[in-house]
Structures are given as structure tokens and as C-alpha cells.
Amino acid sequence: MATCQAGSHMTYFLFRRTVGFIATLIAVSIVVFSVMNILPGDPALTILGMDATDDALAALREDLGLNDPVMARYFGWVGGALVGDLGVSHSFRVPVAELISERLPMTVSLAVAGMIVTLMIALSVGIFAAANHGKPGDWLTMFLSQLGIAVPAFWLSILLVLLFAVNLRWLPPGGFPGWSDPVAAMRSLILPTVALALVQSAVLARVTRSSALEVMRQDFTRTARASGLSQRRILWRHVLPNALVPIVTIVGMQFAALVTGTIVIENVFYLPGLGRLIFQSIANRDLPTVQALVMLFAVIVVTANFVVDLLYVLIDPRLKART
């Protein structure tokens, strides 16, 4: 009886979250479309500038479909995006989808590597601080994480470049040699990944610490300790899994920061990813490309939050019953 009820509750929960997710995506697309198409007045003028001839403006308007009614343009854009047609880049003269697929691997590698390193640093440091609660090790790590929150990722990147590229000459200061030379490619991604991860892990380490401290105060941890399990085993097998719910929440929220972080980091290190493409497109006044990229990043952020909501159910057995 109880399981059956929990099951239907869960279905309802998943259904509600899915509807909310789709509604948010629709709302996001309306915001992006409005800002990019309605606010500027005449996008053709924005793209070509004040000294464009009337003929050129008229041709571009026709090209961009600006003569169609707004609603038709919106649905045309969304409908195209759903089947992978994101329009044609005005400055590169190729389909935007092609530009994105060329650069996506760079951004995804950076984000995934950044997330993995973030988790490795934050979980170890957080658990270490919790295990040494009130001791110098705890103070030091908390001081460093407070500092880490205040350090902008792009400045940390510059400092890393100063140390490891300019002074020690161990790693390249920026640029990307391409995947054909995997070793060189990996070397050029080390500094960007570390810069991205260090800043991200500052927040996460604090959350891990306080969440772990909470769990360590509970009875089952004391029982585990009393039954003679090693400190290490207690921390990683009992404390960490139970401390995960708040950690996952923050990871989900941080994913947004991580995604925008890649935009910044790619520009610091001149990496040919989506973040760099966005800035090239701004400089070129390439509105269709900017619009597609902003939408893509927003979709990634919204999807990450949706996935976090779903993960709760998997991670926290209490939620399974309650929802």
C-alpha cells in the first residue's frame, strides 16, 4: 500500500517537474527571442550599422525573414531549432548549427573536466575539513575557500599563466593546437581546467564540510565509530553518501556558474569553443549566432536544474516516500 502510494506520488512529482521544465524552456525562448528581435527595433540596422545602404538593409531584412510577422518568426525559429536548424551565421556564412558542432567538443571537454576536478577537490577538502573540525587544518581550508570565493576566475587564470607559463614555462599560456596532437591538446587544457575548478570548488568545499559535519553528529555515525570501523571508511562510506543531498543542490546551481565560467575561461586562454564564438559573434554583430548560443547556454542551465531535481529522488530515499 505504502509503496503503491509512493509510486504514484513519484509519478506525479516527475510529471509536474517535466511540465515545469518544458514551460521554463518555452519562457526562456520567448525572453531570448524578444530581447534579440524586438528590443533592437531593426535587427538589420543593428547588424549592418548606420551607414548601410537601403538596398543592403532591405536584402538583409528579407534574408533574416524580418518582413514576416513576429509570431511567425518566433515559431519559425523555435521550430527550426527543434530539428537542429539554428539559422545561418551572418558573419561566417555557414549554418549556425555547423559552427556550434565544430566548437562544442571544446566547451564540453572543458566543462566536464572542470566539474570532475571541482568534485575531486571540493569533496576531499570538505571531508578533510569536517574530519579535522576545529583544528588548524579546518581553519586553513576554510580560509582558503573564503578567499577562493572572492577570487575572479579570470584573475586566477592570469596568475596561473604568470606562474606556470611565463615564469616556469611548463605549460602554454593559451591557444589550442587541435586534437590531432592529444598530448599538446591536454597540456593546453590543464591551466583552464584548474582555473575553472579551483574557483568552483571553493563554494562546494564549504557546503561539503557543513553537510558532512551535520551527518557526523548523527547516531549512526557514532554507532559506526563504536563498532570499530576505520575513520577513513566511516567518512567515505557513511558520511559522504548521506551528506550528498545539499551537495547535489549546490552542484546543480554551480553548473550554471560553470557554464558561464567556460565562456570566460575560453576567452582568457583563447580556446576555440562556444564561449569564444559568442564573443566573436558579438564583435561581428552576428545576431542569429548570438541568439542561438545564448539560447543553447540557457537550455543547458535549465536542463541542469531539471536533472538535479530528478537526482534528488534517486539520492534521497526520504524524498522518494514523501514526494
Next chain:
Amino acid sequence: MRPLPANFIIGAALVAVVIGVAAVSLIWTPHDPADLDIRGKFGDPSAINWLGTDQLGRDVVSQLMAAARTSMAVALGAVMLGGSVGVGLGLLASAIGGWVEDSVMRLADLGFAFPALLFAIMLAAVFGPSLTNAVLAIAFINIPVFARVARAAANQIWTREYVLAARAAGMSKLAITRDHILPNIAAAVIVQATIEFAVAILAEAALSYLGLGAQPPASSWGRMLSEAQTLMYLAPELAVYPGLCIVIAVLGFGLLGDGLRDITDPRLARAR
């Protein structure tokens, strides 16, 4: 009275320094921050130029001071704008409830889908990059944050007995909001504003670094860093000072916000 928490004292001291420097720069800087002197470029620190000069011979200290002003002005503008709209929406949601509250909160959720950088990118693509657009973008992401804080705090106050009494006495929701709700959520809003100030300083620095914020000749720590980055082999120290300033300012407001929260909400402080 309990002693003031350490984070409050350190934060307040750092914030006083940053605001003090920004205020002084309004009437005095050692040199004109925009004054070029190509022959005196990359000057070493001296009695005249305390931290030396940059690639165009401009005085570094004067630029850092003027940049503090930019940073404070942007943060103040963005937090005030985003904060007043957000608090207004939060109060409205709390006072009316029902579908109004639901819609405001769903709109707030939507705001979280757009990090400041994405919004600034859209504005820059459409209107060209400028400090005003940076302020608008940072203000925009502040709206949902303040709306949530204000609504959550206001919802608590609405259940208090003196508010119920005021309602029973026939006071309008607007009057109650003005006389009872707003004064009682002020502490929570101020704490949040202090923390958002730190976030706004970081955001302005990042946007200016990326070329979406302060435009020449306006000084900005972020812009100084993007210029210094191209000169790292010639003058590495130029890439250090502006970053230190950002860290001091962000750390100051962050600690001050934490300290204020510990003072206004001792329950939380003890839980930590």
C-alpha cells in the same frame, strides 16, 4: 551584549577602505588616471608614481582608485535597481498571494535560467557593450534573488499577531506592507544586499574584463586586467594589483554580509 563576530569586523574594515578610496577618488587622485605619458611608460614604483605606470605611462594608483569608484557605482546601481524591483515583487507576491504569488515566483525561477553574463551578452549584441548595459544585466539577475528573500521573510511576518490585529482593525494590505512588513524584513534584505554587492563587484569586473562593461577611458579593475594580460611578459605586476583590489572588495562585502547575518540571525550563527 555579545561581541561582534570577527567576519563582521574584518569585512567592515575592508569595505570602509574600498568605499573610502572610491570616495576620495571623486575629489583627488595622485594624478589624472587618464593622463598619458608615453615616455614614462612601464615606470617603476617611485615617490611620484607609487605603484609605477602602465604601458601608456598612466599612473597605476590613480587608475586603481578611479576603478574603485566605477566598481562601487556599478554595484550600487545594480543592487539598488535589482533590489527595489525584486523586493517590490516579493512584497506584492506575499501580500496578495494566490495566482499572483505563483506567477511572481515562476518568473523568479525563470530569472535563474539567465546568468548575468548571458544577459549582458544579449544586451551587448543588441545595443553594443557599455557600462549601463552591465548595470542592467547585473540588476536583472538580482531581481529574482531579492524577490525570493523578500517574499520568504514577508510571509513570516504576515502570520504575526500584530499584523493579524492590524488586518482585523481594517488596515489595508498596502498600509500593512508599508508600516509593518517592510520595516521587519529590512534586516534580511540588507544582509542579502551586502552579499549581492560582492557578487555585483565580481560580475562588473568579469564583464569589463570581457569588454562588455566599462569602455575606455573609464577605469575598471576588470579592464585593467584585460590590458595587463597582453603585457604579461613585459610587466607582470600590472596583472596583479587590479586583481588584489577585486579580491579585497569582494572579500570585504562577503564577510560583512556573513557577519551581518550572524548578528541579525543568531540562530544561524550557532548552527554553524
